[in-house]
Amino acid sequence: MSPTTDGRPHKLPFVVLVLSAGTFLMGTTEFVIAGLLPEIADDLNVSVSHAGLLITAFAAGMIVGAPAMAIATLRLPRRSTLILALVVFALGHLVAALSSSFALVLVARVVTALATGTFWCVGALVATTAAGPAATSRALGMLLGGLTVANVVGVPLGAWLGQLSGWRGPFWVLAALSAGAAAVIGRYVPADERREAPSVRAEFAALRDVRVWLTLSSMTLLMGGVLATYTYISPLLTERAGLPNGAVPMVLTGYGLGALLGTTVGGRLGDRRPLATLITSAATTTLVLVLLTLLSPSPVAAVVLVMLMGMTGFAATPVLGALALRFSSSAPTLVSGLSGSAPNVGIAIGSWTAGIALTSPLGRAGPPLVGTVAAALTLVPLTALALMRATRSDTSAPQPGTASDQAIGCGTQDVDIG
Structure with missing residues (x-):
């Protein structure tokens, strides 16, 4: 486009x-x-x-x-x-x-x-x-x-x-x-219409930008939190919420539809206000997971919250991927690969931790509690990104209208999180 x-x-x-x-x-x-x-x-x-x-x-x-x-x-x-x-x-x-x-x-x-x-x-x-x-x-x-x-x-x-x-x-x-x-x-x-031969050295040099790592860590934490909960959602629905086994596929379909809506809406909002979209997504996901931990004994609440978990959690994924590519400047290939790895690291660690929580005294409420902590921690790197944006001096920031400003998407109106 x-x-x-x-x-x-x-x-x-x-x-x-x-x-x-x-x-x-x-x-x-x-x-x-x-x-x-x-x-x-x-x-x-x-x-x-x-x-x-x-x-x-x-x-x-x-x-x-x-x-x-x-x-x-x-x-x-x-x-x-x-x-x-x-x-x-x-x-x-x-x-x-x-x-x-x-x-x-x-x-x-x-x-x-x-x-x-x-x-x-x-x-x-x-x-x-x-x-x-x-x-x-x-x-x-x-x-x-x-x-x-x-x-x-x-x-x-x-x-x-x-x-x-x-x-x-x-x-x-x-x-x-x-x-x-x-x-x-x-x-x-x-x-391929690339004018210059790609450089391996330039790809690794792009990793020196701390914003890349803040974005990748946000991916790891948020997806780790959502998927830690999702991995053990079946026992939560059947044993804690009391839903029949036959209802679980329908609930998971609702989760998938919520995730589809989240990626669509998040992608549209993220092009205009990326940081605002990300912080809102992380905060609302944390809230949804807190409510799921507390209210999951109610079948109606559990069904609604699982769908909302998919919607709020996945709203951030296209925006995080876009920011990672923009912060990598003219050498985005390695960062794009790391963007594929980061969520899987979160999934692996999150599901392992959630499994331990499941066998603890927390029982079926353990996995969503693990997810809550991970989602809340996502706000740390996202807040750091927002503060970096707010404290950038006029001399170091790209001038409005320049190619660099358009590539990073950090014009004042684009990332105003107020």
Whole structure:
């Protein structure tokens, strides 16, 4: 989307929608495995807890692989990198679908995670470049919307298909769809137009900006808080709120719809007032999690608060991603990769801590309490960002109207948090 002169937002470029379809496939493969673990364990002759390593391996692959692959593919044309990532993604699913060895399936999951991290960090750059500085958050919101729709639609369909055809069925379908997506990417993603050869040294130099680390830590804390709660939401709904097991999928669908609404609204607001949007999101998420901890014995309150948790928590994600890219200036590839790793670090630590809390005297109220603390701590780096913005001297700040000011999105009206 190009900046407008009349103040009205224009539609995002079609390429952003194409890339969002790719993130839908990535999100589906990351989360669908949870619904297939019993079938995989039986077929590959391992325990369910052992099969759960397939989830851990994918998360580890994303944490390490996203920044590593961002540097490894730095000098490749972005369109070629996206196509290569989808081809590797398809091959990883084919290997898993054909294998009778748990170890080989595990390796395939790691390779698939590497491809996912590569697609995300490069796709985010292509989408935001196509959308323009005035719509960076909206473009990232669209990409994150693909992940959210995967939770609402792709994961339930994949689990249903796995019940009908065995766990290998969804893997075959994902392999075919990703191969088709590679062809579409090749057709609609424009050729790389970077004027200067990318520099690995410049990519690492971008990490010297403390604002990048404040933004990444905000991602880790906020997503860690929300997903720590979400990981153990089923026992909270059934054992604490007293809902029947059959109602849980409907509640989780509401959570997914709330997250989709959050990324959409957050992306739109974040392009105009990023810091205000972020602080509001973190504060309201903290409040929602406090209320969920206290009021979850009420079924109605629990259902409403779970949906609100998705909406308020995910409203910040496109804005944080946009700020990370803007603060990285002209070397955003590594930061984009770290933006893919940071939430997964939060998810890993948050879910582990929530598991400990679940077995403590806190019981079912433990995970949302852990989430509350993490969400509240998000306000620390966000407040630091706001104070840095407020105390920047006129001589060090970009002059209004300059290219740097537009790229960072820190004009007075853009980030006024008053």
